[in-house]
Amino acid sequence: AIWFPIMIKGSVSNMPTDFNIVGKSVTVGDKSYTWNSHLLQDGQGSVRLVVCNQWATDDEKADNNTITEAIPVKQGDKITFNFYVTADAPAPAKTATPVAIAPSTSYNAYLGFQTDDWLFRDPWNNSDTGLKSKDYDYLKQVAWNHDGKTNPVNVTSITDAKMEKNGVKYNLSIKGLDVKKVSSASTKFNMLFITTDIPLSMKGVQVKNAVLKIDGKKIKE
Structure with a gap:
């Protein structure tokens, strides 16, 4: 897990200039760990004092992952964060340099879903061969966990889509799936979505006149 013990109220997008909060120790059960992190600003702009594990980003690890060993936590353990306030300002937030993405002549799109009983088609693999999974064939199968x-x-x-022109209607579909026959406990979609590999940095992208049909019936447009 990544713990966020403190979020400064009203601090979104505003790093404090006249105080800092510095970690001292984290105690789990009967063992304490030295913790000397300071306030940082995350990618969404929130100002936090954090404890990160090995899944933190490289910048977070460099600045704040001062507890390098795994911390075992058992049911019933009390977790205590000790910290103190100083009168100096935190270090400026680091801004990652965006990775340049060359424009493409085409982009891919696929239809994904997940039911509450874990029938799904939802991972995405950005390889040259498109969708891949070691558990099932994306081109003709979905999965049930x-x-x-x-x-x-x-x-x-x-049917997936290779989008090569603007102003063209593209159809994505999964046909021949009897949800209730496969997964009788499924009652709703946790997720129902379209994923594309259009980069988030691309400007002016719009989706128009979208229509959702289930069993041939128009559900939304």
Whole structure:
């Protein structure tokens, strides 16, 4: 986990200039760990004092992952964060340099979903060959995770899209999937979405006249 013990109220996008908060120690159960992190600003602009584990970003690790060993936590453990306030300002927030992305002549799109009983088609793999999974064939199957095992489910057809022109209608579909037959406990979608590999840095991207159909019935437009 990544713990965020303190969020400064009203501090979004505003690093303090006249005080800093510095970590001293973290105690879990009967063991204490030295913790000398300071306030930082995350990618969303929130100002926090944090404890990061090995899944933190490189910048977070360099600045704040001062506890390098894994901290075991058992049920019932009390977790205590000790910190103090200083009169100096925190170090300026680091801003990552955006990675340049060359424009492409085409972009891909696929239809994904996930039900509350873990029938799904949702991971994305940005490889040259497109969608990949070691558990099932993305081109003709979806998956159902049951009893801790991923089970491939054959469908009649799956249509993804290669978008090469503006102003063109593209269709994404999964046909021949009987949700109730495969997963009788499924009652709703946790997620139902379109994923593309259009970079977030691209300006002026719009989606127009979208229509959602389920079993041939128009649900939303």
